[in-house]
C-alpha cells in the first residue's frame with residue numbers, strides 16, 4: 001500500500017512538486033532523477049535476517065505518489081537519528097546506515113515502512129559502502145563522527161577516510177547529492193583562531209578538525225553537488241533561538257540544537273540555493289526568523 005509522500009506526481013511524469021513551495025522539484029539540481037526511480041512507490045516491508053528491508057514496486061501511472069530515498073550515515077548518532085526522524089516526518093524514504101543493527105532497532109522507529117536499516121561502517125571502504133547505499137538512494141547525508149576511545153587515529157579513520165569513502169561510493173553509484181555535517185572552526189588556523197581553546201582542544205585529540213577540513217576539501221573537489229553544514233557546539237535541548245547562518249570561516253563560537261542541525265540538513269535537500277555551499281550555523285535568540293530559501297540564498301558559492 002502506498003504511503004504519504006513529500007513528492008506528488010502531477011500533470012507530467014517528471015514534474016515533481018514539494019509541499020513546501022510551488023517549485024517543480026524536477027527543476028532542482030538534486031531532483032534530476034531517472035523516471036524509473038521517480039516512479040517507485042513503497043509497497044510493503046519485511047524482515048530478512050537482522051536487516052529490515054522493504055519491497056519497492058514500480059508504477060508508471062500518472063498521479064502516483066512517489067518518494068525519494070536518502071541514505072543517512074551515522075544514523076544512530078545524536079544528530080543522525082534526528083535527521084532520520086525529520087526525513088521520515090517529511091515523507092522521504094530513509095536508508096539508515098549504522099554500525100550496530102541491534103542498537104539501531106532500539107533507537108530508530110524501525111516499524112516505519114519508509115525506513116530501511118543497513119549496516120554501514122564508513123571505515124570499511126567504498127565498495128562495501130556502495131553496496132549499503134545501493135542504486136536506489138538519491139542522496140547521502142553524512143552525520144558520522146568518531147566515538148572517543150583509545151584509538152588516537154579514530155578521527156582520521158572516521159571523519160576523514162570514512163567521509164572520503166562515502167564520497168567515493170557516491171561517485172561509483174552516480175549519487176550526485178551529498179550533505180555533510182562538519183563543524184565550525186575546521187579552518188580555525190586560517191581564520192586567526194589557532195589559539196581558540198576549542199580549536200586546540202579538538203585538534204589535540206587526533207587532529208579532529210583538520211581531519212574534517214580535509215574531508216570537506218575532498219568533497220568540494222569531487223564534482224558532487226554538496227552542502228557542507230558547519231554547526232557550532234551541539235546541544236540536545238530544543239532550539240533556544242533562530243538559526244543564524246554565515247559563510248565559511250566566519251563563526252568561531254556559539255551553540256545550536258541538534259534538532260536545528262537536522263532541519264538544516266533536510267532543508268538543504270529541498271532548496272537548490274543550498275547547492276555547492278558551505279554554511280556555518282549557530283542558534284541565536286536575537287537572530288530574525290528567516291526562511292530556508294532566504295538563509296541559503298544569502299550564502300555565496302565560493
Ligand SMILES: NC(=O)c1ccc[n+]([C@@H]2O[C@H](COP(=O)([O-])OP(=O)(O)OC[C@H]3O[C@@H](n4cnc5c(N)ncnc54)[C@H](OP(=O)(O)O)[C@@H]3O)[C@@H](O)[C@H]2O)c1
Pocket residue numbers: 073074075076077078079080098099100120121122123143144145146147158162181182183184231232233234235258
Ligand atoms: N559535539 C559537538 O558539539 C559538535 C559540534 C560541531 C560539529 N560536530 C560534529 O557533528 C557531527 C554529529 O555529531 P553528534 O554529536 O550528533 O554525533 P554522535 O552522537 O557522536 O554520533 C556519531 C555517529 O557516527 C557514527 N560512527 C562512528 N564511527 C563510525 C564508523 N566507523 N562508521 C559509521 N558510523 C560511525 C556513530 O555510530 P554508533 O552510534 O554506532 O557509535 C554515531 O552514529 C559529528 O561529525 C561531530 O563531529 C559536533
